Amino acid sequence: MIKGKIHMFGDGVSTDLxxxxxxxxxxxxxxxxxxxALEDADKDFVKNMKQGDxxxxxxxxxxxSSREHAAIVIKLAGASCxxxxxxxxxxxxxxxxxxxxxxxxxxxxxxSGDETEVDLKSGIVKNLTKGIERRFPQLPEKMIAILNxxxxxxxxxxxxxx
Amino acid sequence: xxETLVKKIISSRTGKEVRTGEIVIMPVxxxxxxxxxxxxxxxxxxxxxIGLKNPVNCYFFIDHAVPPPRAELANAHKKIRDxxxxxxxxxxxxxxxxxxxxxxxxxxxxxxxGADSHTPTSGALGAFAAGFxxxxxxxxxxxxxxxxxxxxxxxxxxxGELNKGVAAKDVIIDIIGKIGAxxxxxxxxxxxxxxLKNLPMDGRFTISNMTxxxxxxxxxxxxxxxxxxxxxxxxxxxxxxxxxxxxASAYENMISExxxxxxxxxxxxxxxxxxxxxxxxxxxxxxxxxxxxxxxxRFSDYEAAYEILKKAKSLKTTLIIAPASNTVLKRLxxxxxxxxxxxxxxxxxxxxxxxxxxxxxxILADGATALSTANRNFKGRMGNPESFVYLASPMTAAATxxxxxxxxxxxxx
Ligand code: SF4
Numbered sequence: 001m002i003k004g005k006i007h008m009f010g011d012g013v014s015t016d017l018x019x020x021x022x023x024x025x026x027x028x029x030x031x032x033x034x035x036x037a038l039e040d041a042d043k044d045f046v047k048n049m050k051q052g053d054x055x056x057x058x059x060x061x062x063x064x065s066s067r068e069h070a071a072i073v074i075k076l077a078g079a080s081c082x083x084x085x086x087x088x089x090x091x092x093x094x095x096x097x098x099x100x101x102x103x104x105x106x107x108x109x110x111x112s113g114d115e116t117e118v119d120l121k122s123g124i125v126k127n128l129t130k131g132i133e134r135r136f137p138q139l140p141e142k143m144i145a146i147l148n149x150x151x152x153x154x155x156x157x158x159x160x161x162x
Numbered sequence: 163x164x165e166t167l168v169k170k171i172i173s174s175r176t177g178k179e180v181r182t183g184e185i186v187i188m189p190v191x192x193x194x195x196x197x198x199x200x201x202x203x204x205x206x207x208x209x210x211x212i213g214l215k216n217p218v219n220c221y222f223f224i225d226h227a228v229p230p231p232r233a234e235l236a237n238a239h240k241k242i243r244d245x246x247x248x249x250x251x252x253x254x255x256x257x258x259x260x261x262x263x264x265x266x267x268x269x270x271x272x273x274x275x276g277a278d279s280h281t282p283t284s285g286a287l288g289a290f291a292a293g294f295x296x297x298x299x300x301x302x303x304x305x306x307x308x309x310x311x312x313x314x315x316x317x318x319x320x321x322g323e324l325n326k327g328v329a330a331k332d333v334i335i336d337i338i339g340k341i342g343a344x345x346x347x348x349x350x351x352x353x354x355x356x357x358l359k360n361l362p363m364d365g366r367f368t369i370s371n372m373t374x375x376x377x378x379x380x381x382x383x384x385x386x387x388x389x390x391x392x393x394x395x396x397x398x399x400x401x402x403x404x405x406x407x408x409x410a411s412a413y414e415n416m417i418s419e420x421x422x423x424x425x426x427x428x429x430x431x432x433x434x435x436x437x438x439x440x441x442x443x444x445x446x447x448x449x450x451x452x453x454x455x456x457x458x459x460r461f462s463d464y465e466a467a468y469e470i471l472k473k474a475k476s477l478k479t480t481l482i483i484a485p486a487s488n489t490v491l492k493r494l495x496x497x498x499x500x501x502x503x504x505x506x507x508x509x510x511x512x513x514x515x516x517x518x519x520x521x522x523x524x525i526l527a528d529g530a531t532a533l534s535t536a537n538r539n540f541k542g543r544m545g546n547p548e549s550f551v552y553l554a555s556p557m558t559a560a561a562t563x564x565x566x567x568x569x570x571x572x573x574x575x
Contacts, residue, residue, distance in 0.1 A: 153301075
């Protein structure tokens with residue numbers, strides 16, 4: 001079970017806002033890069049994050065570039081999970097591949113600070129602060145297996161292949 | 163029943179009929195990454211400690227930061243070069259990855275995975291080419307395969323032909339304006355219709371390049387005579403295999419695009435789907451014009467811009483020319499255009515990404531406005547969240563450089 005406070009973002013948050021190109025040179029130093037996670041969408045994001053918190057957003061979260069760094073910096077900033085109305089395709093895959101659960105669910109009514117629980121197994125998101133409960137379809141088996149392994153690299157190691 | 167192009171490719175490569183939504187393991191013909199995503203792929207590969215399945219079909223491009231503007235990036239390049247030489251993979255530094263792929267490698271029916279979101283550019287040649295993250299590409303390099311969900315397709319019927327002053331770029335900006343930046347998420351955009359015969363190869367590259375801006379997995383064109391002629395011009399006629407176009411009945415969802423009705427279009431800050439005809443924008447002052455990148459840095463793009471620039475005595479903006487590859491730069495250097503661009507004070511930068519992703523060679527000042535022929539205008543894209551980026555065709559870019567304001571190129575032709 002995942003439990004944490006929501007950090008809410010709007011629609012169309014691009015990978016350029018999550019992991020700005022001007023920090024390109026920090027890509028070889030992920031902990032340093034992660035200090036700038038989501039900086040251009042909310043400059044206090046990293047400061048306000050606690051380990052285990054949940055990043056929530058509207059439509060098309062993570063649109064734009066294929067940089068896996070965007071998913072990594074959110075995870076390194078402490079996120080246990082990302083939930084959004086809709087994810088951009090590559091970003092969604094990247095989250096799964098680095099072992100960060102990404103859940104598509106209607107996030108309307110959610111606000112920053114809401115205490116929220118995510119149950120990946122039974123497919124339920126409970127916003128405890130607002131008393132909202134929403135269900136999501138289970139992820140495909142392959143993705144659950146990759147998440148359980150802690151990401152694609154570990155999955156391949158354990159299964160000696162895809 | 164008529165099949166979509168993507169299903170034709172998947173079926174031909176897996177040897178079985180496939181259903182939409184089914185998860186398939188696809189053989190990968192070519193896998194690549196670039197200097198921004200490559201180091202992470204290399205870390206993944208090294209963690210697994212097994213060799214590349216087929217190093218000759220693995221490509222490590224150095225294109226986003228060439229030549230490197232900082233030591234950290236020079237070190238990233240060194241890491242890539244060292245890895246490529248020890249693993250026997252290709253290391254290529256002669257232009258933007260997508261342009262080199264279409265010039266020298268990508269072919270119809272191929273499955274191409276790239277750790278760069280504009281990998282769909284190769285879809286213009288009738289390939290299945292999609293962008294992935296570094297780890298997915300690392301896995302593809304190691305296993306020679308990739309898992310994917312058989313996607314649904316959005317059919318795009320192309321009709322008619324373009325009017326003077328209007329380009330393929332205007333067509334794709336118009337389409338994205340209609341369907342939105344998430345209008346094709348998880349889907350493949352497939353192009354068909356009588357108008358395709360009027361859409362040359364370079365225009366198709368521009369269109370498939372930008373399908374990701376509508377969220378699409380990729381964009382695929384049929385492999386027709388225009389593709390054959392292109393491959394022939396690259397000395398690769400042997401790589402041609404016809405991928406016949408699909409028809410309207412193959413698509414549950416489709417839209418029609420009549421090229422006769424398209425006018426010069428602009429994507430306004432900070433979303434690609436925030437579109438407007440250039441003529442309706444009012445007075446937008448521009449500081450920097452960028453003509454180039456993997457979207458519009460091909461020879462014919464410069465020819466189109468030159469039609470307008472050749473009459474100019476001076477420019478009212480900074481002009482950056484970023485050719486998509488060495489091949490393009492060489493042709494440019496041998497043409498009369500080169501001298502004119504230099505005389506007009508343009509900065510001709512090394513083939514590569516340059517300012518497109520805000521790494522170097524043209525970062526914008528606070529409050530500055532750029533008009534770029536690239537594919538993305540997210541806040542901060544060109545290196546400064548306090549700047550504004552508009553996207554348009556090379557002709558609109560040229561007209562804008564002449565007047566210093568976003569201008570409809572039809573007034574100059
Ligand atoms: S030119 Fe721009 S869009 Fe194309 S690969 Fe380079 S950074 Fe990406």
